[in-house]
Amino acid sequence: MIPKLLPTLIFIAAIGSGVVGGVFFAFSNFVMPAMARLPAAGGIAAMNSINITVITPMFMTALFGTGLICLVLIAGAIIGWQQPGSFWLLAGAVIYLVGNPIVTMVFNVPLNDALAAVDPASSNGAAVWTTYLRDWVMWNHVRAIAAITALASFWFAAR
Numbered sequence: 001m002i003p004k005l006l007p008t009l010i011f012i013a014a015i016g017s018g019v020v021g022g023v024f025f026a027f028s029n030f031v032m033p034a035m036a037r038l039p040a041a042g043g044i045a046a047m048n049s050i051n052i053t054v055i056t057p058m059f060m061t062a063l064f065g066t067g068l069i070c071l072v073l074i075a076g077a078i079i080g081w082q083q084p085g086s087f088w089l090l091a092g093a094v095i096y097l098v099g100n101p102i103v104t105m106v107f108n109v110p111l112n113d114a115l116a117a118v119d120p121a122s123s124n125g126a127a128v129w130t131t132y133l134r135d136w137v138m139w140n141h142v143r144a145i146a147a148i149t150a151l152a153s154f155w156f157a158a159r
Helices: 002-036 040-053 057-079 086-116 123-158
Strands: none
Touching: 002 040, 002 057, 002 086, 002 123, 040 086, 040 123, 057 086, 086 123
């Protein structure tokens, strides 16, 4: 059953990786630099609002649904290791899983939680915002690069 579904799952994972990579690319390249130009209290309020509104079925499906598909693709790559493209399939699935759902949960979400807990108008809020911008954006770069690399790997796997 997995071999018959594999081309469809690779296609869906590639699309999901592209969508997620595009969102993270946009945040790294112009959303966060624009927010960094705001006063700390305004930047914190804006980011906290984004962190609440991003939790939608559509985005969560793209981020975590693609991760679930990657688990199936890892199994498919291992089972069909002798098939052409298996290396790229395994690479794309592992890169996506580590670089997106895992990095998000281990690094970005705790930073979001710390930002939500601070008083935006306090001096501590300004310090947290400065650290948040540096650390969150760095991990977001990792997520963007991982998703785009996974997309390319899925493309090579499907060839």
